[in-house]
Amino acid sequence: MSEYFRVNNTRLSKYLYSLGFDKQSEYINGKETWLFKKSDDLQESLDFFFSMRKKLRNWLQQITGE
16 A cells, blocks of 8 residues: 555645545544545645644744743
8 A cells, every 4th residue: 555645634634635635544443544645746735734834833933932
């Protein structure tokens, strides 16, 4: 299954699905995991998601002083 990217995070799963990526569901120990077929578009979307998450965390640290 190395041709699929496994997602356990609900927010990331919904983000990728909302962009139109097809998903497959898999249940492990009673919990749903979504699988997305690897592609260049998927990687670009993941890079964007994680870069925005990092920027948000940095911004929050700056305004809260932590």
